[in-house]
Amino acid sequence: MTNFNTRLVHPPVQDDNNTGAVNVPIYQATTFAFPSVETPGKDDYSRSGNPTRRALEEQLADLEGGVAGFAFASGMAAIHAALAIFKRGDHLIVGQQIYGGTFRLLHQFFQRWGLSITTVDTRDLEAIAAAIRPNTKAIYFEPVTNPLLHVTPIKAVARLAHQHQLLTIVDNTFLSPYLLRPLSLGADIVIHSATKYLAGHSVVSAGAVIVNSQELAQRLYFIQNALGSILSPTDSSTLMLGIKTLxxxxxxxxxxxxxxxxxxxxxxxxxxxxxxxxxxxxxxxxxxxxxxxxxxxxxxxxxxxxxxxxxxxxxxxxxxxxxxxxxxxxxxxxxxxxxxxxxxxxxxxxxxxxxxxxxxxxxxxxxxxxxxxxxxxxxxxxxxxxxx
Ligand SMILES: Cc1ncc(COP(=O)(O)O)c(C=O)c1O
The missing domain is CATH 3.90.1150.10 (Aspartate Aminotransferase, domain 1)
Incomplete structure (x- = not known):
């Protein structure tokens, strides 16, 4: 495996580029012709899969050390998709100082769909433990908060979460995989507002979810395809350009x-x-x-x-x-x-x-x-x- 800074510049090799282009081409197509009814190609429809987006998604998975990555039209779309794995009646423990848009999504959207939420200061492991209920499914937090930059220890939270069969979900927007890789510390799902450091030039709104298991990958893929808030091929390419200089x-x-x-x-x-x-x-x-x-x-x-x-x-x-x-x-x-x-x-x-x-x-x-x-x-x- 090459070093991280090299992998920023060179996404995992794509096998469908026969032109020698040094960047992944922008496959600006919404549909892909079947060679025959019996042998469909790799992609059929861009919401379900697009080669440019896939190159980005494979790179995101590679950089965060995950099994699979998913690219969305904004950070909020990514968070919506990640939290859509839960069902009515589930309970989440959520960091007290999360991004306001995430707070709004949880309290004004997901609560209506039957999720219950307890906010805690995730720096305090005892407070997290005290908030765990029989129906708790996950702990969601930002390891470095905005604007006071409180730091939550990921390893310790993930250990506690695993003891109780809970998922650990980390919004890694502030540090990016260049500085912090939550999956390597025991987290299960990493989220990004890729609008920020990953893209890096105030020109693209994007979001990402990276997961640490095939099982979560299948659930996220289903949700990404079902909800449809995917990142466009052009924005996927712009994001890959930004990632090179992260x-x-x-x-x-x-x-x-x-x-x-x-x-x-x-x-x-x-x-x-x-x-x-x-x-x-x-x-x-x-x-x-x-x-x-x-x-x-x-x-x-x-x-x-x-x-x-x-x-x-x-x-x-x-x-x-x-x-x-x-x-x-x-x-x-x-x-x-x-x-x-x-x-x-x-x-x-x-x-x-x-x-x-x-x-x-x-x-x-x-x-x-x-x-x-x-x-x-x-x-x-x-x-x-x-x-x-
Ligand atoms: C930590 C964090 N997460 C998520 C988001 C939402 O991302 P987006 O604005 O790309 O939808 C933001 C936006 O500021 C953020 O700061």
Whole structure:
């Protein structure tokens, strides 16, 4: 087996490309002719199987170390498909700080279909154990949460899950298989919003599910074909293009994060930094054991007495004010007013989201320019307060 960075560039060999094309061709076809009634070809209809999508799906399975991968039209479509393996009456234990869209899907969609859900802080194994019921079927969580970057130990959770015959489902969007491979730590299903780090350029919405057994693969294939929220051949190709540079991008992003944190730690306006890649952080020991790095997202709290957080984010130029993450461009958001605005102030406080909390998804630009942008925005946010 070749090394991971090589496998990013070269997906598992496809046997139906006779042209020598160095990239998997885009098979822009919805249907495929049968050689004869008696001998159908490998594919008959693109929802059920498309060679471009299959190349991507095999690569996703390979990178995550799974048995099979499935590509979807968005991260939410992938999560919908993964959770559709459950049935009325099943109970799920779900991480307290999961992505808001996943929370909405669980509470406003799956609960209507008879799934019950208990949310717990998955860093707390005793809390997970206490939430297990006779009808519990799975534990679902994000190993690094948004925006406070809490770290859940996958190995320990998966061990507990297996003791109770539960599935472990991990949303690996934030770290990607370059940094973290949950299946190798005992998880059963890995999910991605491939829109983020896997694709990496803010140009494609995509999702992925990777499973660790043939049995789960069959269930997921049935659901993918039945629901039909597949990734198009063009977007599959775009995603494979993004995957080629996953390692390069993340290396640069993490190096940039470290430089920016180094600067922010020395600033009197910054009260708290959240990034489990630095040794003093509570999530560091677990992350250090289970992952190769902490990724390109970090958060920090500005002292509202000194600087105006709204003015700060509005004053950034290089960091675009946007809610996504994982791309080559640097993005910034104010969780209390943007990604978590749906929560009431008391709920935000309970979740640890203060008005001064800033989340940055750091891109691959030169960090000197990123730093200069942050410096001028802090200055600007100061001045505006002093003017008041
Ligand atoms: C951790 C996580 N999972 C899932 C999703 C949903 O993915 P998508 O927006 O591609 O549907 C997101 C989106 O932000 C996310 O951050």
């Amino acid at each position: 390692g390069l991008r993340l290396d640069r992003q993490m190096a940039n994060v470290k430089q920016l944190i180094h600067y922010l730690r020395g600033r009197p306006e910054v009260q708290q930094i959240y990034y489990p890649g630095i040794a003093c952080q509570p999530g560091y020991p677990t992350l250090h054991q289970e992952a190769r790095g902490a990724g390109g997202v970090f958060s920090f709290e500005l002292d509202e007495e000194t600087v105006d957080p709204v003015k700060f984010v509005n004053s950034l130029h290089l960091f675009k004010l946007a809610v996504s993450l994982g791309a080559v461009e640097s993005l910034v958001e104010l969780p209390s007013r943007m990604s978590h605005a749906e929560l009431k102030p008391a709920e935000q406080r309970a979740a640890g989201i203060k008005p001064g909390l800033i989340r940055m998804a750091v891109g691959i630009e030169d960090y000197h320019d990123q730093l200069a942008d942050i410096q001028q925005a802090i200055k600007h946010a100061h001045q505006s307060k002093e003017e008041l």
